Amino acid sequence: QKEVEQNSGPLSVPEGAIASLNCTYSDRGSQSFFWYRQYSGKSPELIMFIYSNGDKEDGRFTAQLNKASQYVSLLIRDSQPSDSATYLCAVNGAADSWGKLQFGAGTQVVVTP
Amino acid sequence: DTGVSQDPRHKITKRGQNVTFRCDPISEHNRLYWYRQTLGQGPEFLTYFQNEAQLEKSRLLSDRFSAERPKGSFSTLEIQRTEQGDSAMYLCASTLQGYTEAFFGQGTRLTVV
Numbered sequence: 001q002k003e004v005e006q007n008s009g010p011l012s013v014p015e016g017a018i019a020s021l022n023c024t025y026s027d028r029g030s031q032s033f034f035w036y037r038q039y040s041g042k043s044p045e046l047i048m049f050i051y052s053n054g055d056k057e058d059g060r061f062t063a064q065l066n067k068a069s070q071y072v073s074l075l076i077r078d079s080q081p082s083d084s085a086t087y088l089c090a091v092n093g094a095a096d097s098w099g100k101l102q103f104g105a106g107t108q109v110v111v112t113p
Numbered sequence: 114d115t116g117v118s119q120d121p122r123h124k125i126t127k128r129g130q131n132v133t134f135r136c137d138p139i140s141e142h143n144r145l146y147w148y149r150q151t152l153g154q155g156p157e158f159l160t161y162f163q164n165e166a167q168l169e170k171s172r173l174l175s176d177r178f179s180a181e182r183p184k185g186s187f188s189t190l191e192i193q194r195t196e197q198g199d200s201a202m203y204l205c206a207s208t209l210q211g212y213t214e215a216f217f218g219q220g221t222r223l224t225v226v
Contacts, residue, residue, distance in 0.1 A: 004155070008153075034214070042219070042220075043204055043217040043218060043219050043220045044156065044204075044217050045217070046214045046215070046216075049214060088155050088156075090155070098208055098213065098214060098215060099144055099146045099161060099206055099207070099208040099215040100146065100158055100161055100169070101156075101158065101215065102158070103155030103156050103157070104155050105153065105154050105155050106153075106154075106155055
């Protein structure tokens with residue numbers, strides 16, 4: 001069983017709409033949660049991190065965390081064609097090592113004009 | 114450019130040959146991580162260093178793989194007797210003291226023919 005699960009997609013979203021991405025994780029001891037964006041052939045870049053239950057907003061992005069349900073999500077508001085990419089959910093189990101991450105396989109998002 | 118730098122960007126090698134990749138982290142970052150990413154999957158943790166000490170190795174890191182960070186600055190990842198299954202993107206990331214986000218390099222794409 002994979003430790004970090006994401007729907008692979010592709011998730012097709014009309015331009016201007018909200019994209020909703022989901023992620024579940026198996027390790028209840030997980031401390032911090034990250035969303036990375038990865039364009040085809042490029043390296044991952046961090047969009048947001050969250051470590052407390054609830055919502056965290058940054059511009060058009062909102063991360064939501066529910067530790068009881070072992071669930072983290074990412075909302076992208078006003079989706080743009082430039083948001084078309086693979087979004088990777090990553091989980092960190094060690095409080096002192098944000099770089100040691102377990103990644104999901106990613107959800108491909110396609111924003112259609 | 115003060116980001117994480119990896120060299121080479123692409124490497125094609127014949128099965129059985131040895132290859133070595135280099136990673137230069139962000140200068141003040143004392144932790145350095147290696148990941149491997151295959152097509153359609155998220156990055157998988159391989160190993161990480163704090164300064165020159167290798168603190169953890171994944172069981173994915175077989176005996177054919179070795180990593181070093183001799184002076185606590187740049188790191189090398191060597192694969193001996195390459196196999197076709199080693200074909201992947203090898204990513205390097207760095208953090209400061211483990212408490213900052215992981216910044217990824219552009220990756221080295223290895224193709225074993």
